Amino acid sequence: MSDPLELLRPDLRGYAGYRSARSEARAGEIWLNANESSGANASDEDGLLRRYPEPQPGASGEALSALYGAEPSRLMIGRGSDEAIDLLVRAVGAAGRDAVLVARPSFGMYAACARLQGARLLEVDLRSDGNEFRVDLDAVRIAALDGGATLVFLASPGNPLGEPISPDEAVALANALAGRALVVIDEAYVEFAGSASVVGALGRAGNLAVLRTLSKAHALAAARVGCLLADARVIAALRRLQAPYPLPVPSARAALRCLAPASLARTRASVLATIEERERVRAALAGCAGVRRIHASRANFLLVEFADADDALSRLGAAGVVVRDLRAMPGLDTALRITIGTPAQNDRMLATLRATVAA
Ligand SMILES: *Cc1c(COP(=O)(O)O)cnc(C)c1O
Numbered sequence: 001m002s003d004p005l006e007l008l009r010p011d012l013r014g015y016a017g018y019r020s021a022r023s024e025a026r027a028g029e030i031w032l033n034a035n036e037s038s039g040a041n042a043s044d045e046d047g048l049l050r051r052y053p054e055p056q057p058g059a060s061g062e063a064l065s066a067l068y069g070a071e072p073s074r075l076m077i078g079r080g081s082d083e084a085i086d087l088l089v090r091a092v093g094a095a096g097r098d099a100v101l102v103a104r105p106s107f108g109m110y111a112a113c114a115r116l117q118g119a120r121l122l123e124v125d126l127r128s129d130g131n132e133f134r135v136d137l138d139a140v141r142i143a144a145l146d147g148g149a150t151l152v153f154l155a156s157p158g159n160p161l162g163e164p165i166s167p168d169e170a171v172a173l174a175n176a177l178a179g180r181a182l183v184v185i186d187e188a189y190v191e192f193a194g195s196a197s198v199v200g201a202l203g204r205a206g207n208l209a210v211l212r213t214l215s216k217a218h219a220l221a222a223a224r225v226g227c228l229l230a231d232a233r234v235i236a237a238l239r240r241l242q243a244p245y246p247l248p249v250p251s252a253r254a255a256l257r258c259l260a261p262a263s264l265a266r267t268r269a270s271v272l273a274t275i276e277e278r279e280r281v282r283a284a285l286a287g288c289a290g291v292r293r294i295h296a297s298r299a300n301f302l303l304v305e306f307a308d309a310d311d312a313l314s315r316l317g318a319a320g321v322v323v324r325d326l327r328a329m330p331g332l333d334t335a336l337r338i339t340i341g342t343p344a345q346n347d348r349m350l351a352t353l354r355a356t357v358a359a
Pocket of ligand 1: 079186215221226
């Protein structure tokens, strides 16, 4: 197995990063090292906000490691998976030379970060497979090798489209790209997919990484808590390059509370309810005359193609129902993405679409 640290930008390999006061502090009683205020703000009633937070909050880190089934040394907590995506693009690819490979269509953040970094973007079309779309892993391997990709982002399951990638498939791709690219499997929706997480296979390839988030199934999007899981050497290197205090104290506390057994049990129940509701909405949409196609979904949304998407969008808008217009995405020129809401919200959305047909 080749050393995954060789995938890091050469100029960053030996770099110790910024040393914050908090990261250097060891033990003491009177903390006068970080220019914090000596008293809490009048509005900060429990005095939680006066001091800089731990760079990687220990308690939340342990709880997240337990949740995902990985050693704490394999985990980096960030300000949403978005921060990890940006950090990876900056740390792994040299501007103007290296490429980032993504599936098409896929989550827009990968391309946005690549653009900001000045990295080339390589796109590989999803392969249609009956009513399902999949990542064409052979095409990804070939395009990554031919195009000089140092980073491959694949969402599993995909957003807005795409079946999950199995741990074996992820390992095979990573092994084929060993020494060349870091393969990142973004599992933002894996809780809804019922498929095995790639986290369990991280030990089989040093150049394999997984993104997880509390934003979707755990309903904490505003807290901005996401994780990168990878080889412990890669995590240690990235932590040195990460912003000094990525996780605000209220967010770390929210994460810890959401990982308590009682709230985890409720999260599991709400994931199951969302899946059931998704299938109910799917069946109802299939009966709407203006609906041309409902794509397979293993997540908390449905990607729907309309005979007249303009009309559907304007009527939904007039009824106050906001959906995501994806018509600018390649191959999706009649598609809207509809997040599964509460049953009452979904019923309103459905009633609006039925009225579209009747009108
Ligand atoms: C929503 C989403 C995320 C989550 O990002 P956070 O920054 O953790 O909120 C990541 N990847 C994909 C594919 C998503 O759709």
